[in-house]
Amino acid sequence: MGKLARKVALVGAGTSKFGQTFPLRRIPEHWTDAWLNAVATVDNGIEPKDIEACYVGNYSADLFNHQGHLGPMISSLVGLNPKPAPRFEGACASSGIAMRQALITIASGLMDVICVCGIEVMTEVPTVGVTDALATASDVSFEYTAGATFPGLYAAIASAHMHKYGTTWEDFMRVAIKNHINGKENPFAQMQRSIKDLMERKIAKIKGAGGEVPDWKDEFDYLRSPSNPPIAWPLYLFDCSLVTDGGACLFLASEDVARKFTDTPIWITGTGQGSAAIAMHDRTTLTALEATVEASRQAYKMSGRGPKDMQIAEVHDCFTIAEICAMEDLGFYEKGKAVEAIKNKDTYRDGVKPINTSGGLKSKGHPVGATGAAQAVEIFKQMRGIAERDRQVKFDVEIAMTHNLGGSGGTCVVQIYEK
Amino acid sequence: MSENENEITINNYLKYLSEGKLMGSKCKTCGQIDVPARKLCSKCIKPETDWIEMSGKGKIAAFTSINVGTPYFVKKGYDRKKPYVFSIIKLDEGPMVSAQLVGVDESHPETIKVEMPVKVKFLKVEIEGLPEKVDLGFEPA
Ligand SMILES: [Zn+2]
Numbered sequence: 001m002g003k004l005a006r007k008v009a010l011v012g013a014g015t016s017k018f019g020q021t022f023p024l025r026r027i028p029e030h031w032t033d034a035w036l037n038a039v040a041t042v043d044n045g046i047e048p049k050d051i052e053a054c055y056v057g058n059y060s061a062d063l064f065n066h067q068g069h070l071g072p073m074i075s076s077l078v079g080l081n082p083k084p085a086p087r088f089e090g091a092c093a094s095s096g097i098a099m100r101q102a103l104i105t106i107a108s109g110l111m112d113v114i115c116v117c118g119i120e121v122m123t124e125v126p127t128v129g130v131t132d133a134l135a136t137a138s139d140v141s142f143e144y145t146a147g148a149t150f151p152g153l154y155a156a157i158a159s160a161h162m163h164k165y166g167t168t169w170e171d172f173m174r175v176a177i178k179n180h181i182n183g184k185e186n187p188f189a190q191m192q193r194s195i196k197d198l199m200e201r202k203i204a205k206i207k208g209a210g211g212e213v214p215d216w217k218d219e220f221d222y223l224r225s226p227s228n229p230p231i232a233w234p235l236y237l238f239d240c241s242l243v244t245d246g247g248a249c250l251f252l253a254s255e256d257v258a259r260k261f262t263d264t265p266i267w268i269t270g271t272g273q274g275s276a277a278i279a280m281h282d283r284t285t286l287t288a289l290e291a292t293v294e295a296s297r298q299a300y301k302m303s304g305r306g307p308k309d310m311q312i313a314e315v316h317d318c319f320t321i322a323e324i325c326a327m328e329d330l331g332f333y334e335k336g337k338a339v340e341a342i343k344n345k346d347t348y349r350d351g352v353k354p355i356n357t358s359g360g361l362k363s364k365g366h367p368v369g370a371t372g373a374a375q376a377v378e379i380f381k382q383m384r385g386i387a388e389r390d391r392q393v394k395f396d397v398e399i400a401m402t403h404n405l406g407g408s409g410g411t412c413v414v415q416i417y418e419k
Numbered sequence: 420m421s422e423n424e425n426e427i428t429i430n431n432y433l434k435y436l437s438e439g440k441l442m443g444s445k446c447k448t449c450g451q452i453d454v455p456a457r458k459l460c461s462k463c464i465k466p467e468t469d470w471i472e473m474s475g476k477g478k479i480a481a482f483t484s485i486n487v488g489t490p491y492f493v494k495k496g497y498d499r500k501k502p503y504v505f506s507i508i509k510l511d512e513g514p515m516v517s518a519q520l521v522g523v524d525e526s527h528p529e530t531i532k533v534e535m536p537v538k539v540k541f542l543k544v545e546i547e548g549l550p551e552k553v554d555l556g557f558e559p560a
Contacts, residue, residue, distance in 0.1 A: 132490055139517075141429060142455060145554055146517040147485060147492045147505040155483030156507055163533035229499075233484040233528040281507050281515035282461070286481045 003302060004107035007255035009265030010417065012046060013380035014038035015373075018190040018246035018365035022123040027065065028077055030247030030367075031119055035078050038249035041380070043262040046251055048079035050261075052111040055102045056087040057095025057118045058369040063133040065124050074117050089369075091137035092318060094118065095248065096372025096404030096413030100271045102252050103415075112257045116250040118373030122243050130243050134368070137407035139279035151240055153280060153408040154319040155232035160286040161321060162234065165336035169234060172320040173223050174342045176238045176362055179317060182349060183359020185391035190242050190365030195219045202227060239320040244365030248373035250380075266383050270305065270416035272298025278410040291412035292329035292403065299401075299414040300331075307331035309399050310416070312353070312382055314375035316405040317360040326403050327355065330414070354393050357382060372404035372413060379417050427458040427468060437553045439541045441475050443514060444468035454514040473510055475539030476560065480515055482506040484528035494546050502526060508537060508557050522558035536560040 014037025016030040025033075039046055054075040061067040071085035088098040095118025102114040122130055134150040143153070161167045176195065183189040184197070193201075199222035207213055216222045228236045251261070258265040274294030277283050283290060300306055307330055315330070317323035327338035332353065341347060347355040358364045358378035361371060379400045381387040397419075404413045425431070427444055432455045435442040444453050446460035447467040454473060459466050484502045485492070497503045506520040521540060523531050542556040 128490060128493075131487065135489055143517045144489060145491070147489060147497075147503055147519050148517060149485055149487065149489055149505075151487070152483045152485045152505045155485075156481035156505065159483060159533060160481040230484070230486050230502075232486065232505075233502075235483070279517065280481075281517045286507065 004103070005109060006107055007267055008103050008106045009253050009255065009258040009267050010250060010376065010380055011253045011258055011261040011265055012038045012042035012251035013249070013377040014041055015188050015248045015370070015377050016246050017188050018244050018367060020123045020190070020243065021245045022121055025245065027061065027067070027073075027119055027121050030121060030245060031074055031117060031249070032077055034117070034247035034249040038251060041386070042251060043264070044260065046261055051080055051083070051113050051115045051251070053083050053105070053114045054078070054080045054085040055098040055114055055116050056085060057098035057116070057372060058087055059089060059091055059094045059120055059137070060133055060369070061121070063125070063129075063136065064120065064122050070119070074119065078115070080115065090411040090413075091406035092316070092366070092368040092371055093404045093406030093411045093413050094369040094372065096375075096402070096415070097273065097411070099250060099252070099373055099376060099415065100273060100413055103268055103271055106252055106254045112254045114252050116252060116373055118248040118370035120367035120369035121245040122367060123245055127243070142281070143279055149232060150408070151232040151235050151319060154321055155235040156280065157286055157325065158234050158319075158321040161324065164287050167324065167339055170220065171324065171339040171342060172235070172239050173220060175317065175320040175323045177219055178342070178345075178348055179356050179360040179362040182357050182391060183363025185389040186359045186364055187388050189359045189363055190244050191359075191363045195222065195238065198222070235319055235321070241318045241361035241366035244367040246365060246367035246370045246374065248370045248377055250373050250376055264384065264419070266380055267418050268415055269418045270299035270303030270414070272296060272302070272414045274298070274412045276410055278407060280408055288329050288335065289325055289405065289409035289412065291409050292326060292405070292414070295412040295414040296330045296403070299416050303416045303418070305399060305416060310353075310401045311395070311397050311399055312357060312379070312393060313355050313401040313403060314358060314360070314378050315355055315403040316371070317356055317362050318366060318405065320362070322405065323355065323360065330401070330403060349391065349393055357387065357391055357393060372402070375402040375404060376415065383417060383419060425470070427456045427470065429455065432456050436541065436555060439553070441473040441539050441555065443471050443473050443512065445471040452512050452514055454510060454516050473512055473539070477508045477510040477537055477557070479520070479531070479533050479535045479537060480507045480509040481533065482520060482528070482531055484525050495544065504528070504531065506557065516555065518555040518557050520558070521556050
């Protein structure tokens with residue numbers, strides 16, 4: 001397994017405002033918003049004529065929007081026809097894969113500049129349709145017939161992790177509390193409120209209605225209340241990422257042309273993709289995600305970096321337990337030790353290893369096919385020092401990582417970024 | 420119908436299930452057991468596997484009590500007030516399988532424990548408008 005044949009940089013990146021927007025904002029609006037926001041970050045400007053292909057990551061417009069064949073639809077909206085516009089699918093890792101393939105294409109010398117699109121508009125179908133569409137990313141023959149839902153599969157991982165390492169409900173909630181604190185500072189996030197804000201809002205609402213004011217001492221008391229109902233025990237509502245509409249856009253350029261666009265390119269120095277059995281019962285372990293271990297091993301090897309070098313990371317927290325597993329499977333912490341770092345607030349914005357400064361999938365939202373590219377957008381902003389509001393970390397980020405999972409961990413894509 | 424009625428296929432695996440048999444495959448080369456049965460051994464990827472019936476005994480490897488279920492389980496009559504348990508069972512023979520866990524207190528999942536011994540239970544499913552079928556289930560041993 002080799003190296004990239006030449007260096008590739010991220011020279012621009014942006015997302016649309018995430019939220020539940022159908023029918024007001026659909027695929028074209030989310031994509032063109034993301035495009036315009038990404039164009040605005042390219043220092044010397046970028047135009048369609050500079051771009052040689054459009055790589056589209058989308059999980060299932062087929063099921064969510066009854067729309068297939070997304071590639072040329074996306075490229076025609078931003079004047080990229082007749083250039084190639086392939087679509088990549090790997091469940092929630094779709095745009096992580098699209099980005100990785102753009103990187104490989106450019107490194108090969110075939111093209112110099114590629115635009116990556118990540119897109120998903122999920123709220124066109126009712127919740128039951130969303131649950132069903134997401135469940136098709138599991139093994140439909142044997143997991144689905146046994147009743148597995150998307151939260152249910154991660155809940156099963158959580159039950160095994162709790163049993164083996166003594167992980168608790170409070171540990172899960174600490175992940176959610178931290179990610180909401182970050183999402184509050186992200187103007188593109190779906191939920192720009194901390195859990196404390198949500199608790200106070202609820203108290204005010206009860207007071208306003210003349211009801212008995214609950215004696216919640218802190219967020220944990222609030223999260224023990226019916227405001228946080230079980231979805232798939234041991235996971236509750238606040239363990240779960242959101243159902244989201246959103247788009248993301250990235251511009252990747254070869255080392256030969258990158259400086260035409262900017263004096264401060266962000267180099268993508270490592271990439272890896274791993275696979276595991278789509279059915280969890282066919283895997284060798286239920287407390288770790290093997291695809292994460294493999295994807296990160298490849299990316300570390302390619303970049304010559306290790307887990308300790310990663311100053312910040314966007315990890316795939318589709319559920320709180322997924323962030324805990326990622327912290328361990330990426331090698332940041334030993335198995336069973338991530339919860340200590342969480343308790344210690346090491347992964348807060350002002351901690352020693354900030355994770356999910358964007359708010360993560362939990363608070364920023366999880367438009368599944370857009371998530372991988374959107375993670376790269378946050379890393380781009382943090383490394384450039386342009387993260388909005390109070391979200392910018394207080395040190396200069398030289399090395400960072402994105403970790404993007406598909407389904408219950410059948411696919412994983414990891415990318416490493418350096419200045 | 421397949422030319423070889425005994426061929427290892429998903430359809431034949433499900434047919435055995437409907438007859439109350441949990442069938443795996445055993446590799447003639449390396450001895451690996453796979454459930455559901457596979458034509459290609461999962462370990463050495465050779466196509467020399469034979470049917471083998473499982474004892475139906477095992478332990479819970481992971482589980483969840485699901486309040487917001489799939490449309491299929493909603494049709495089976497489950498909802499927020501009546502959750503069901505999805506489980507991954509490690510069979511005594513080695514492989515793991517996904518199945519509904521019954522005979523437990525779904526509303527108090529903290530009473531269910533990983534590593535609890537279980538035994539197979541074939542669940543007859545009758546949903547209006549759909550053909551009668553059998554789903555794989557387990558219950559406390
Ligand atoms: Zn074999």
